[in-house]
Amino acid sequence: MKAGFLQFSPVFGDIKHNIETVSRILTSVNNGLIVLPELFNTGYQFIARHEAEALSEEIPSGYTTQRLIELSKNRSVYISAGIAERDGNNLYNSAVLTGPEGFIGAYRKTHLFFEEKLWFSPGDTGFKVWQTPIGNIGMMICFDWFFPESARTLALQGADIIAHPSNLVLPYCPDAMVTRCIENRLFAITANRTGREKRGEKDAMEFIGCSEIVAPNGKILSRAAKDAETIIQAEINIDDARNKSLNPLNNIFSDRRESLYRS
Ligand code: ACM
Numbered sequence: 001m002k003a004g005f006l007q008f009s010p011v012f013g014d015i016k017h018n019i020e021t022v023s024r025i026l027t028s029v030n031n032g033l034i035v036l037p038e039l040f041n042t043g044y045q046f047i048a049r050h051e052a053e054a055l056s057e058e059i060p061s062g063y064t065t066q067r068l069i070e071l072s073k074n075r076s077v078y079i080s081a082g083i084a085e086r087d088g089n090n091l092y093n094s095a096v097l098t099g100p101e102g103f104i105g106a107y108r109k110t111h112l113f114f115e116e117k118l119w120f121s122p123g124d125t126g127f128k129v130w131q132t133p134i135g136n137i138g139m140m141i142c143f144d145w146f147f148p149e150s151a152r153t154l155a156l157q158g159a160d161i162i163a164h165p166s167n168l169v170l171p172y173c174p175d176a177m178v179t180r181c182i183e184n185r186l187f188a189i190t191a192n193r194t195g196r197e198k199r200g201e202k203d204a205m206e207f208i209g210c211s212e213i214v215a216p217n218g219k220i221l222s223r224a225a226k227d228a229e230t231i232i233q234a235e236i237n238i239d240d241a242r243n244k245s246l247n248p249l250n251n252i253f254s255d256r257r258e259s260l261y262r263s
Contacts, residue, residue: 001134002032003161003187004233007211007224009195012043013055019067025231031076032233033134035191037211038082038109038142038165039093045197045205049091052119056084056091060103065096072098078132080139080163080191090121095139095165097130105130110150113143127153135160135238142166145173145180145190155184156253160241162188167207174210174223182218185252186241189213194227216240 006025010018018041026034038044041064042055059065064083072079078099085094085108093109093116108123109116127150129138138159144150145164154162162180166173168190177188192211198204209226213234221234245251 001236001238002233003134003189003236004033004213004222004231005035005189005191005211005224006231007037007192007194007209008229009193009207010037010040010043012045012197012199013051015041015055015064018042019064023067023071025229026071026075026077028231029075029077029233033078033080033137033161033163033189034231034233035163035189036079036081036165037191037193038095038167039084040081040165040193042084043197044167044193044207045199045202046115046119047200047202049119052084052091053086056086058087059083059085059094059096059106065098065103068096068098069102073100073102076100078104078134078137080137080165082141082165082167084120091119092123093120093141094123095141095163097137097139097163099132104132107139107141109141109144111143111147127157129154129157129159135241137161137163139163139165142168145176148180148183151180151184151188155186159186160238161236162186164188164190166190166192168192168210169205169207171208174208174212177212177214178218178220181214181216183252185216185244187213187215187236194229
């Protein structure tokens, strides 16, 4: 099975343009999984809550999720993608999972980064894993990586692959995800964006690219450049994520000493 990422530079506020870009690049893919960046349809640097409100959409009835469903069907591909969600008066930094069968599920970002806290509510879905014909897929969003509990919770729920839509600005994540994969023995696909945003009086934000596919043994199967628009899928064997034994005497799940851990 093939799984990978689409890395590009969204144009702030131009949802239709960003979806057309994704749709154009996706014509080279015809199966497996593709992860898109966090807030891929809206861009990242909001300067007022009303902007985030105007650009957010209901899930799954909104325009972006409906277009992703259509793309999943047309390309026979599972898509994990970050979008701004509106639910009543609340806004969430969310990710949707769609497949050839339609809408599968949504996750709301648990750990909000910096000014996201001004626009979005903290996610209330918890970490979820969906069983699909291509494997068990869990999602976390960007800064969630900083909290090892995120990946661990997904692993304990049976995730084979963590789809990780991101808008990374700090340099640590691509290397840190190697450890997340080794300690949980699963695949992770971090889809980051490229480019720069400078809106209003705010400081410019530079996104670090370097999207990657990491295997359960920590091997980086593919890592993109900092700036390039890139779509890459690697051939992965889901069974590699289902063996949690390091040797006949060590199993990373059954060796856990929960009574000695603090929550
Ligand atoms: C981030 O969570 N977008 C850094």
